[in-house]
Amino acid sequence: MNDTHAPLLELRNLTTMFPTRRGEVRAVEAVNLTLRKGQILGLVGESGCGKSTVLLSILGLIAKPGRVDKGQVLLEGRDITHLSGGEMRRIRGREIAMIFQDPLSTLNPAFHVGEQIRESLRLHHMMLGPPWPLDRAKKAREKKRVIEVMQEVGIPAPEARYKAYPHQFSGGMQQRALIAIGLACQPKVLLADEPTTALDVTIQAQIVALMRRINQEHHTAIILVTHDLGLAAEFCDHIAVMYAGRIVEIGPTDQVIEEPRHPYTAGLLRCIPHVGERRAIEPIPGNVPDLADLPPGCAFSLRCDSARPVCNEGFFRLQPASADAVKRGEGGHWARCLRLTDYQMPALED
Amino acid sequence: MRLVKVIERLLAAIPIMLGVAVIVFVFMRMTPGDPVDIMMGQGGTVSEGEVERLRSEFNLDKPIHVQLGLFLSDLARGDLGNSFTKQQPVASLIGERLPATIELAFGSLFIGLLIAFPIGILSAVKQNSLLDRLSMGAAFLGISMPSFWLGIILILIFSVKLHWLPVQGRIDYDAGLQTVTGLYMLDSILTGNGPALISSLKHLILPSIALGSAVAAIVARVLRSSLLEILRSDYVKLARAKGAGETTVVMKHAVRNALIPTVTVVGLQVGVLLGGNMIVETVFSWPGLGRLVVEAIFNRDFPLVQGAVMVYAFIFVAANLVVDVLYTYLNPKIEM
Incomplete structure (x- = not known):
């Protein structure tokens, strides 16, 4: 399927395992995702549902003894799941870059911020000119590009801040620096793991605006991992909701938000507070289940207010959740719930 | 900037070393065992007069605070004194x-x-x-x-x-x-x-x-x-x-x-x-x-x-x- 219409990034049946004392845990199970050029995909779920593991699996950075057990990651139609270490390193940071949740702990405290951005350029030989030793200007070109990227992500006075250390930056500036590290090599895909969670609300809005601008100007495709369905609704074209390592609902943002077809998505929506509304927040009862000890059938059944005995029998595929889902395929609205075939879901109170 | 701090810290070491010297001075004199007795014990039979002479040579016959004063005034001139046993600075x-x-x-x-x-x-x-x-x-x-x-x-x-x-x-x-x-x-x-x-x-x-x-x-x-x-x-x-x-x-x-x-x-x-x-x-x-x-x-x-x-x-x-x-x-x- 190596045609020109191959999606930018495709996950096929991706399964990531972690051996534990109580047996093997599937942190990510049979995840299928498709990301096209310039698209923004939101990966939403509670902590521990496997969404960050999906990102690390894409980059081949699952810490041992964990491993990608099954499935494939395709980058522009090329299977990158079984690449050698060196080949994979050429993709990391160059084709697919990642930004992390806590900017202060993610920047190396011992190096200048500018140097940390320049390292991305150096690792991927981005500013190569004539061969060494003729190329004395390489460092100057790299520095110029670093200043350029710092400017682009909105770090004021980048020349002066090139030699600043991470702890001398505010939280928002640190996150901008991290984004600059990600953007330095102009990757095709940006994986953003809760990039705004550690920040103040006003800074959050700035970072989201910055990522949107990057998406529009460079057509960088973004996978945004977040527990905040509200943020995903505002920022993403498509949303995939994960629960206990599986995708339980996926589709275009407006369809998923306006007509959630999985009770878990509906539950998440009821958890979002709305400014100016005195509607009580309804938390989803219970906790995320233990991945080593999942109930049979639907993993959400224990917390689902409309679960029936049949929910604990057998395995459920993603079902078409809208009239055109089958026609649109992976671009359509799908959900993993028996009630899609059984009965109608109660309407959301507005 | 660093150099200034380093010099400051080195100067701050002076009182530390002085304090250490005074403590060692006092404690050594409080430990049992007399230097002259030890030296004489090695030298065999010695007269009372000889012992007295050595005691006064080493200033051991003076009260401890006088000894300390002498030690500190020598120290201020950069003189650590002479070894009792080796007769050398x-x-x-x-x-x-x-x-x-x-x-x-x-x-x-x-x-x-x-x-x-x-x-x-x-x-x-x-x-x-x-x-x-x-x-x-x-x-x-x-x-x-x-x-x-x-x-x-x-x-x-x-x-x-x-x-x-x-x-x-x-x-x-x-x-x-x-x-x-x-x-x-x-x-x-x-x-x-x-x-x-x-x-x-x-x-x-x-x-x-x-x-x-x-x-x-x-x-x-x-x-x-x-x-x-x-x-x-x-x-x-x-x-x-x-x-x-x-x-x-x-x-x-x-x-x-x-x-x-x-x-x-x-x-x-x-x-x-x-x-x-x-x-x-x-x-x-x-x-x-x-x-x-x-x-x-x-x-x-x-x-x-x-x-x-x-x-x-x-x-x-x-x-x-x-x-x-x-x-x-x-x-x-x-x-x-």
Whole structure:
């Protein structure tokens, strides 16, 4: 399927395992995702549902003894799941870059911020000119590009801040620096793991605006991992909701938000507070289940207010959740719930 | 900026050393045993008059506060006094012995770090591997093994059985070394004396291993444990996500940060190596400060003990200062 219409990034049946004392845990199970050029995909779920593991699996950075057990990651139609270490390193940071949740702990405290951005350029030989030793200007070109990227992500006075250390930056500036590290090599895909969670609300809005601008100007495709369905609704074209390592609902943002077809998505929506509304927040009862000890059938059944005995029998595929889902395929609205075939879901109170 | 701070800290060392000197002065005089009695005991039968004469020569017949005043006023003029037993200025006695101790301390430190770094890094990177278990077992042994015992074993194997290395001393008698600094290896290089360099190096190896193995063990363990923590940190994850190879990740991103706790421990070890090596000096007949001080304590040679303790105090202060300066380079969050 190596045609020109191959999606930018495709996950096929991706399964990531972690051996534990109580047996093997599937942190990510049979995840299928498709990301096209310039698209923004939101990966939403509670902590521990496997969404960050999906990102690390894409980059081949699952810490041992964990491993990608099954499935494939395709980058522009090329299977990158079984690449050698060196080949994979050429993709990391160059084709697919990642930004992390806590900017202060993610920047190396011992190096200048500018140097940390320049390292991305150096690792991927981005500013190569004539061969060494003729190329004395390489460092100057790299520095110029670093200043350029710092400017682009909105770090004021980048020349002066090139030699600043991470702890001398505010939280928002640190996150901008991290984004600059990600953007330095102009990757095709940006994986953003809760990039705004550690920040103040006003800074959050700035970072989201910055990522949107990057998406529009460079057509960088973004996978945004977040527990905040509200943020995903505002920022993403498509949303995939994960629960206990599986995708339980996926589709275009407006369809998923306006007509959630999985009770878990509906539950998440009821958890979002709305400014100016005195509607009580309804938390989803219970906790995320233990991945080593999942109930049979639907993993959400224990917390689902409309679960029936049949929910604990057998395995459920993603079902078409809208009239055109089958026609649109992976671009359509799908959900993993028996009630899609059984009965109608109660309407959301507005 | 740093230089000003360093000078400030060195000046601050003066009251510390003074305090140490006064405490040692008082405590030495409170310990039982009289220097003149000890000296006379060695000399056989002596008359009362002779004893009195020596007492007044050493000012031991005066009240303790007068003695302290005399000591401090001499000190203010830069005079550490004369040794009771050796009848020589304390400063020159210490000056003769200190280079030997410094040379041994640096030799041990060099060998210790040479062993500690590869082992600490490799056992962190390959945690729980056979290599890790073996080297951490060896490190445990290194910490618990008394250095004098290791010294004797080393002599037995490498000197007595194999005849590879000399048994004792700092240099062969016929090396014909002209001393400049008192550090024999440095002097051999300065005077271009090849045979002396080889001879002094051969003499330095075994005592350095005996002393340095404990350093290696402690530093390797600290380096390993701080690396283990750092290798799980977010910035190491980012370095990998940037596309850095494992060598860059470990050697650049991780080790650089693991050096911060390691340097603290190394600094403390330098103090220990310089101050606490009497036993190894004795085993290898190494003519260092440690042996001189032990002898001086047994002889109640007050001025010599005071002078030596002040030197030790200064070495500790200086080692701490070096650590603090290194810190400001390693950890940008810390200023002096």
